[in-house]
Amino acid sequence: MVTxxxxxxxxxxxxxxxxxxxxxxLSDLGKQSGLGADDVDGLCVSSFTLFPDTAAGLTQHxxxxxxxxxxxxxxxxxxxxxxxxxxRAVQSGDASVVACISGDTNHVDSFRAMLTTFSRFSQDASxxxxxxxxxxxxxxxxxxxxxxYGVKREDFGKLCVAQxxxxxxxxxxxxxxxxxxxxxxxxxxxADPIVLYDCVMPCAGAEAYLVMREEDxxxxxxxxxHILSTVERHNSYPDDPVQIRGGWAxxxxxxxxxxxxxxxxxxxxxTYDDYPVISAMQMEDLGFCEKGSVSEFIQSNTFTYDGTFPxxxxxxxxxxxxxxxxxGFLGLVEAIRQLTGGAEQNAVPDAQYAAVSGFGIINFDRxxxxxxxxxxxx
Numbered sequence: 001m002v003t004x005x006x007x008x009x010x011x012x013x014x015x016x017x018x019x020x021x022x023x024x025x026l027s028d029l030g031k032q033s034g035l036g037a038d039d040v041d042g043l044c045v046s047s048f049t050l051f052p053d054t055a056a057g058l059t060q061h062x063x064x065x066x067x068x069x070x071x072x073x074x075x076x077x078x079x080x081x082x083x084x085x086x087x088r089a090v091q092s093g094d095a096s097v098v099a100c101i102s103g104d105t106n107h108v109d110s111f112r113a114m115l116t117t118f119s120r121f122s123q124d125a126s127x128x129x130x131x132x133x134x135x136x137x138x139x140x141x142x143x144x145x146x147x148x149y150g151v152k153r154e155d156f157g158k159l160c161v162a163q164x165x166x167x168x169x170x171x172x173x174x175x176x177x178x179x180x181x182x183x184x185x186x187x188x189x190x191a192d193p194i195v196l197y198d199c200v201m202p203c204a205g206a207e208a209y210l211v212m213r214e215e216d217x218x219x220x221x222x223x224x225x226h227i228l229s230t231v232e233r234h235n236s237y238p239d240d241p242v243q244i245r246g247g248w249a250x251x252x253x254x255x256x257x258x259x260x261x262x263x264x265x266x267x268x269x270x271t272y273d274d275y276p277v278i279s280a281m282q283m284e285d286l287g288f289c290e291k292g293s294v295s296e297f298i299q300s301n302t303f304t305y306d307g308t309f310p311x312x313x314x315x316x317x318x319x320x321x322x323x324x325x326x327x328g329f330l331g332l333v334e335a336i337r338q339l340t341g342g343a344e345q346n347a348v349p350d351a352q353y354a355a356v357s358g359f360g361i362i363n364f365d366r367x368x369x370x371x372x373x374x375x376x377x378x
Contacts, residue, residue, distance in 0.1 A: 001214045002083060002375065003224035004032045005336040009172045010205035010321045014105045018049040018324075019061055021103035025206035026062060029099055033210060034220055042068040042095030042211075044086050046078035046102040046325040068095035075360030076272040077232065078102055078325050079207075079332035080371035084230040086211040096212060103206025104324025134274060134362050135199065139191035141365070142277040144242040146193065149291075153193060155298045156276040157184035159311070160197045160318055162303035163273070167315025169305065169346035174203060175319040197318070200274045205323030207333045223340035225354075225375040229258035232371035243366035248285035248357060251372075256287065259353075259374040263287045266374075267351040268310040268338055270331030272359040273317050278367070282357045286372060305346045313338060313346050332356045332373070339377045352377045 006028040008021060022045070030036060043066045045055035053061070055071035068089045072078045079102070086098035145151060161181050167173035179197065187195040210222075217224040231254060233247025248255070256262055263286065271279040280294045288309075289297035301309040314320055314334040317327045335354035337343045357372040 001217050001224040002209055002211055002227055002336055003217050003222045003340065004029055004210040005333040005340070005342060006032060006208045007172055007333060008103070008206040010174055010203045010323050012106070012174065012201070012203050012321075013108055014204035015107070016105055016204070018047045018103055018105045019053070019058070021105060021204060021206040022047065022050075022058065022101050023062060025101055025103055025208040026099060029101075029208050029210060033222055035097060035210075037063050040064060040097050040099045041066050042086060042089055042098030044070045044072060044082040044098055044100045046072045046074070046082060046328060047104055048075070048324045049104045066095070068098065074328070074369040075325055076274065076328040076367070077358035077360040077369035077371045078328035079330070080230060080328075080356060080358040080373045081232050081369070083211065083227065083332060083373055084232055084371065087227050087230070090211055090213060096216065098211045099208065100211060100329075101206065101208040102326040102329040104204060104326060106202050106204040106324070135191040135194060137362050137364055138275040138277065139194050141243055142193055142198075142275065145244050145277050145281065148244050149294065151280060151295050153185065154181065155280070155295045156198060157181050158298050159276045159279055159303060160184055163312050163316045164319045165304050166313050166346055167319035170314040170320065171344070173315045173319050174201065174321040175315065194275065198275050200317045200322035200327070203321035203323050205321065205326050207323070207326045207329035209329075209333055209336055223342075224378060225336055225339040226378060228260065228353075228374040228376050229255055230371065230373045231255045232369070234370075235368050236370060241365070244281070245291070246281060246285050246359060246367065247370035248282060248372055252285065252287050255372055255374070261353060261374065266353050266355045268313055268335065268348045268354050270312055270335050270354065270356045271316070272328060272331065272357060273312055274322060274327065276318070278359050279312070282359065286355065286357060305348050310348045313343070313348060328358050328360055331358070335375055339375055
């Protein structure tokens, strides 16, 4: 079971290291659950700015003595992948309570510094030629996707506007000003065809949750959600010249079969959304609409928490902010809140099932890691 969703409110810039943010969210987990350091015997960590430490180094920093430990360097897919691995650790008896934590700092120059060492691809093939960072990569992917499937900028704009509407009801969102489609369409060009509102804003913050057995959650009087299915895939469709599909398409049938439900049963979807094109890709590849029909799907739904097909009900990264690897946890933590009574003004009425998907580790023309999960209300 998954429980105790925790978020540390984001800040645009922070003088504190990633360790400080991770410590704060771990403390929040303890306050929510009533569990102490001796009760947590599993730890799973995701962070871009933790270097030179890893999850192992954090055990000494935080005074933990886990018997199961994992460090998941999969960025935007990390929320789902840590959930999957922590659940298997609890199932196998390797741990009883696993704290899954993710967080990053954001100094004035830390994002640029991270880009220079993000991957060997970025060091050798992108950054030296002035194409460091995700804007160039997603410009390429967005152009290819629009050409292949007839998706329009207005479609991406509708997703961005709906997420901003959701963010206005989410207390931790950094973007608190309403966004209109006209403002989106006239926004400053960043990397053709990507405009300002297509891009996430880097910030500092942390997200976390706990994985444990149902009887242990009940003993602590914690509301929890069932984990009905999880999948992960890496380097999917490597022969595609430019990515227009992800690993979700390879695992879609197993994903729904494992959960015992269909896409039509889902009450809300949380996609990884560093750019709207990847949200559209996830909607198609997870089976919520046919490949090539996402434009019609977008125009047929509101995507707001109180409308049709609620999507990224917190506002997603595009309106909450991208706290490094914690961006990969944002949608999952929000889904847990929605199913356990923790959502407030942005609660989806009577939500029973939530789908969460992740996407991460961008190289020049694709993201390497994908994952998805279905959670169910108890």
